[in-house]
Structures are given as C-alpha cells and as structure tokens.
Amino acid sequence: MLGILITFVVLLIIFSLLWWIVSVLPLPPPINRIAQVVIVVLFCIILIYMLLPYAGGFGGPHPLVR
Secondary structure (H helix, E strand, C coil), X not given: CHXXXXXXXXHHHHHHHHHHHHHHCCCCHHHHHHHHHHHHHHHHHHHHXXXXXXXXXXXXXXXXXX
C-alpha cells in the first residue's frame, strides 16, 4: 500500500508539471484546453488502473496493457 502511495505522489508531481508547462506555453486557447483535458484523462485512466485491483477488480494486469 505504501508503494502505491509513493507511485501516486510521483504521478501527481509529473502530471502537475505537465499541466503547468501546458499552461505556460503560448498555445492558442483551443489547443491549450485540449492538451489540459488529455492530461486529466490520462491521469484518471492511470489512477483507475492502479486502484482497480484494490476495489475487487481483476487480479493482474490487463491483457491489453502488458
């Protein structure tokens, strides 16, 4: 459980840095918003993948993600 907490903190730092970089870059508003949405969706997918075994989901890694 401690390992998943450390992994979550590292992922949070990485994705917050990505969010900050995207917000600092002078991108047009639609591209900026799309990049931020992609970052949030990727973070949510990774978080769900990490927590699914603890919620009684499948026991091992997903066959498509090996």
